[in-house]
Amino acid sequence: MPNLSISLAERSYDVIVEQGSLSLSGQLIQKRSLTGKIAIISDSNTAPLYSQQLISSLESAGYSSSLHIFEAGEKSKNLSSVEDIANQMVENGHDRSSFVIALGGGVVGDMAGFIASIYYRGIPFVQIPTTIVSQVDSSVGGKTAVDLAAGKNLIGIFHQPQLVIIDPDCLQSLPAALIREGMAEMVKHAALRDPSMLRRLSAMGVAINEDAGFQISYLPELPQLLADNIAIKAYFVEKDERETLGLRAFLNLGHTIGHGIEASVPFGSIMHGAAVALGLRAALYLSRKHSDMSAADEAAIIDCLRSIQLPLQLPDFVNPELALARCASDKKFKAGAIRFVLLRALGQPELVGSLTKEDLRDAISDLTEPCA
């Protein structure tokens, strides 16, 4: 069983990656000496699939729990849902001796982690992520968040979980499109730190069945690949827990322009992972022009994204100028330049402070052409 440990002094924790671990949650949590009642926070997509399995396992280990379900989707990720769930938790008798389990994808993890961080001024929480994005990315690192009307993820806190339980079997319930988009973040991690992983990801991409998604039984390498990928995220989190040193910022590779594209269209019309794939292509374009990246390195990443069938060309419904405007407000351009993550080569990111709005415009314009 591949296992990781995130080293953050007294906030260190384990990430368990194991098939069937969902059903072992009770004993895995017990081993970490977590006591008290449990508030399971989940959404309307995930709870019907996995909550019974989780609750049974917790009961076997002697835990009592209450289940708090909100309507699936980013639109629920706000302070009003936080208030509802917190009130429910009080009514169910949870106090500072309780702890939270987040069961679901990125939205669940972000919001449940935030609730844990502010309930009775902070109680522990355990992440049980059930999608690729949440397994390899958002469940590790302690960033919690909810949205404001004025923008996404503007409210939150750094609150590390006590334990992350990743069961690759959960990925079998995902539709192909969600697998593909999750893999965009895996490609980003590989590009930042482990070029040899690109081939493994391509092989995995090819294995996605349009109708059946991931057939885990045919993918014995998957748990190890997830673990190796999470280890990359962990590396940057350990070096720069609160994103103050510029190292964790490398994880924004592909995300500046990706976010701009995503924010330029009505929410949900382009998937986050698809926008990240486009953002990665744009970052590669800029890395070729303003850093030392070779054509071969660029091609390696593009080929991998292609194997996963992620989009590489800007859809017609995206307005390039609007996407540019949404990349960064004008005040982010200090003396006309913005901070941006480029790759000198595969596995060698750099943070540059010299790109201009015109440079970003070029890169987005290039996205409107088919990829070579």
Next chain:
Amino acid sequence: MPNLSISLAERSYDVIVEQGSLSLSGQLIQKRSLTGKIAIISDSNTAPLYSQQLISSLESAGYSSSLHIFEAGEKSKNLSSVEDIANQMVENGHDRSSFVIALGGGVVGDMAGFIASIYYRGIPFVQIPTTIVSQVDSSVGGKTAVDLAAGKNLIGIFHQPQLVIIDPDCLQSLPAALIREGMAEMVKHAALRDPSMLRRLSAMGVAINEDAGFQISYLPELPQLLADNIAIKAYFVEKDERETLGLRAFLNLGHTIGHGIEASVPFGSIMHGAAVALGLRAALYLSRKHSDMSAADEAAIIDCLRSIQLPLQLPDFVNPELALARCASDKKFKAGAIRFVLLRALGQPELVGSLTKEDLRDAISDLTEPCA
């Protein structure tokens, strides 16, 4: 000028107690190397009195700021107000480089501190408390909070300010009743750690003018008394920042039964400080019975509360049984006993775990009789 420093490793900060310091805020903040735009959060009572003075001082020091006012009162201290103000802050261009100033009493400090702790995952904040309770108690120690429908202060976080600026001149605008209730917390601090301060507080209590409140010009000792009193709070905060060691819990002296009384009647029908005075009398009763407190020590505190004209007998509209029920839910009585702060003697608190519901009932029942 009396000045204090709260020593909490990298979260240490100064508390400045000085007449006229409100008008010096700009330069005092500048000396702490705080940069960026400022979001001033205040309420509809305080902003008309002091915001212009503050803004002018900030402008003189080269700061730009926006002012965010909510309706005064505990009923505003909720997540919905947090959301409103945070959205306003985004619209005013505040990001992770901004910081917050809390200008007002306890409600303002609790809520503004909470907003600062979760805005862009945490930005710095400065406390400028303008009431006695907030000056000697809530502005120091980093407890931030908002209420849920299900209970007070159930949502929050530990987030220490960067600086606390206390201008005793602000107390001149307070009605006598607010001064008296604030002084209940000062008596509690003195009882916990500095018996000689009780005399100074009695003298101060006598100086409260029913119509004019505090006439600061006749009270040259006030700034030093405030500073000495805050130093007691600081002592417990420094020893036990996150209330995990049982030392900060001493600050709950008088609050278990005080809270019960407060929570048993419609909010606002009894002032917090008045409930604390009653809670203190009850704690003294229990300290006499279950600890070593002498009659003389008990009388010293009672006399002080009397000089300040704080209530010592339970008002008719409080139902003793309901107050008892609100002191602590049944689950707080572990094996029939609850944790409670007693005084062995003046300045010698102890946390006991042996009091029963019957003991608390006795103490509340004693409150229905006139105080000896």
